[in-house]
Amino acid sequence: MKVIVGITGGIAAYKAPELVRQLVKAGHEVRCAATEHALEFVTRVTLETVSGNALYSDLFASGRTEHVSLKDWGDLLVVAPATANIIGKVANGIADDALSTLLLAFSGKPVVMAPAMNCEMWAHPAVQHNIETLKGWGIRMVGPESGELACGVSGVGRMAEPEQIAAYIASLSTHDSQLSTQKWLVTAGPTYERIDSVRFIGNYSSGKMGFALAQVLADAGADVELVTGPTALTIEHPRVRVTRVESAREMYAAATAAFPTCNGAILSAAVADYRPSECADHKLKKNGNEGMHLDLVQNPDILATLGSMKREGQTLVGFALETDNEEANAQRKLDKKNLDYIVLNSLRDKGAGFGVDTNKVTIIGRDGSRKESPLMSKKEVAQLIVEATALKDTQQ
Ligand code: CTP
Helix, strand or coil: CEEEEEECCCHHHHHHHHHHHHHHHCCCEEEEEECCCHHHCCCHHHHHHHHCCCCECCCCCCCCCHHHHHHHHCCEEEEEEECHHHHHHHHCCCCCCHHHHHHHHCCCCCEEEEECCCHHHHHCHHHHHHHHHHHHCCCEECCCEEEECCCCCEEEEECCCHHHHHHHHHHHCCCCCCCCCCEEEEEECECCEECCCCCEECCCCCCHHHHHHHHHHHHCCCEEEEEECCCCCCCCCCCEEEEECCCHHHHHHHHHHHHHHCCEEEECCECCCEEECCCCCCCCCCCHHHCCCCCEEECCCHHHHHHHHCCCCCEEEEEEEECCCHHHHHHHHHHHCCCCEEEEEECCCCCCCCCCCEECEEEEECCCCEEECCCEEHHHHHHHHHHHCCCHHHHC
């Protein structure tokens, strides 16, 4: 892998050359990018010597677009140590030096951070909020560890050891993975359709199936665009980019924008078929015994739209949640929406469907293939779906 090691200005920067050395030893090509303050703790000569490459630290010195060429070059960017400052900058989209600019340009590629700071700083709500923001975007955190800090106190804030960071990167290395050159789109969760400023129409989908699919695809080496409706779930994988949306129309916009550059898509979201024709910008008041009538209009069908956009070589997988005539309805959807596979969830099966951790599915292929699962965890079902769809051609 081509790894960029970003170094920021914390005392733990003195351990960065050791991390670089270990990554080089593990067979990775390494380039370093350091902030001005990092170079107060570790020298340019040291970093260039251990990495065997020129250091990137000045946005203007060596051609103004080096952050872009370095972004194209790198497979993974690890920031070690990551100070509260760089964490805050990235969480707020600030790009005011070489490393922060590179980090924003690196969006969509795997980023790992090894935070290091004083324990009070780490516990500060601003830092914790920023960490959650970054995690929500798929940035992986290693550490911080608990132990003695440079300021003399003990607490959480110590950078993870270089061995630990290198081992973590090794676990993410997907050299021999079957989907490492592929990009997949996954939709997950429910959609919320607004009625007024405080109410919506939604459904019980938890997003668990879609998140499990994203995890399995990413573990198999694919870059994953996960477009999810409202859910408390989070995913931490450097190859998964999460886009959080609320309504069917927002999901439609994100999914149709992502699909053209994807090898395939698995649409597991429980999209609301209808939305209120109007959304009041205030809270609607009761109007007594007259009752309340909502006028609903149909939402765009994301799966059918992707089916009509589908190019040669792209794989499209839909879900069908049925209560009656399951197989016939699923087959009809497969044809009508131009799908390659449909995953049939029968609501008759106990333990399958919304909210629960288990599922039981039948995967029906356009080619006539048919795979039935027993009641399994959603993670296992996701594995089965990915094997029967995304991995099918790679296994032949
Ligand atoms: N789907 C979608 N966009 C919609 C509705 C559904 O992408 N507006 C996708 C779901 O993510 C799922 C599949 O379509 O993969 C099946 O959804 P389902 O609600 O079962 O089917 P419908 O097309 O709505 O058909 P019906 O209401 O007749 O069951």
